[in-house]
């Protein structure tokens with residue numbers, strides 16, 4: 001098989017929810033499509049140096065705050081690329097199309113995968129998705145669940161997952177529907193953990209499925225505009241998550257946690273290896289809190305998910 005070309009690219013984000021995109025020259029590979037600025041890593045260059053050089057060459061800017069966002073391999077008919085995408089949150093200089101390429105600041109939520117190369121769909125998801133998922137604890141009453149949700153609406157997690165394992169799926173669904181508008185008004189996304197048969201599309205809610213439910217799917221159970229996440233604990237389920245086009249994966253258990261004090265854990269190295277085998281954004285779960293974010297990003301993860309950590 002042909003050599004995989006290592007490409008670094010940047011999702012340059014401003015504080016108004018926009019990202020900078022550039023249009024590839026007609027004559028280039030994937031020409032005429034929009035891209036995240038970047039290019040090929042040269043021999044002997046680190047990823048960071050390559051990204052700084054490319055952004056200087058193509059845009060005339062120097063990144064000053066950058067971290068890994070997502071890494072994926074894509075096989076085009078004529079070449080294979082490993083796209084190593086970084087999130088750049090600060091830079092010096094004023095971006096200009098140094099090679100004559102048109103630039104545009106686009107609202108992250110309106111990025112259209114159809115105008116990007118085929119490899120970019122999961123990258124666009126990664127740009128759009130939050131870095132933290134808060135999973136609800138096993139509370140018994142509506143009042144406790146409401147309290148949790150209220151706390152989270154003021155918290156830093158952009159995605160909230162209602163797990164509520166002691167409730168009936170219909171109760172979970174009804175509670176989620178009742179609070180969908182509040183969550184949306186707070187600029188967050190609400191996922192409900194129910195069997196596919198209990199889920200209702202068109203309510204503004206997303207669906208989260210545990211590994212066992214994931215394994216029985218033959219296709220994506222909800223439309224593309226409904227957020228769909230899954231839990232995975234092994235390679236087989238990761239492959240299934242990709243096959244049914246999940247938007248994101250929660251992978252665990254990474255470290256021991258209160259809910260799994262002495263169970264088998266993956267540890268960081270195996271988790272990183274598993275992440276590199278998929279193109280879907282992956283959140284690490286199990287003993288994680290926001291202090292683990294940097295380590296999770298360096299392991300190739302989108303971010304972290306936790307139950308107790310974000311209370």
Ligand SMILES: Nc1nc2c([nH]c(=O)n2[C@H]2C[C@H](O)[C@@H](COP(=O)(O)OP(=O)(O)OP(=O)(O)O)O2)c(=O)[nH]1
Nearest residue numbers: 007009029030035036037038039040081117119120
């Ligand atoms: N920069 C960038 N490249 C992408 C994206 N998506 C995608 O499939 N690619 C592919 C297209 C190319 O085959 C490869 C990037 O190569 P490039 O043409 O940007 O490389 P470069 O800047 O070093 O350009 P050159 O010196 O070879 O002209 O990765 C993306 O979002 N950004």
Ligand SMILES: [Mg+2]
Nearest residue numbers: 037038039040
């Ligand atoms: Mg380039």
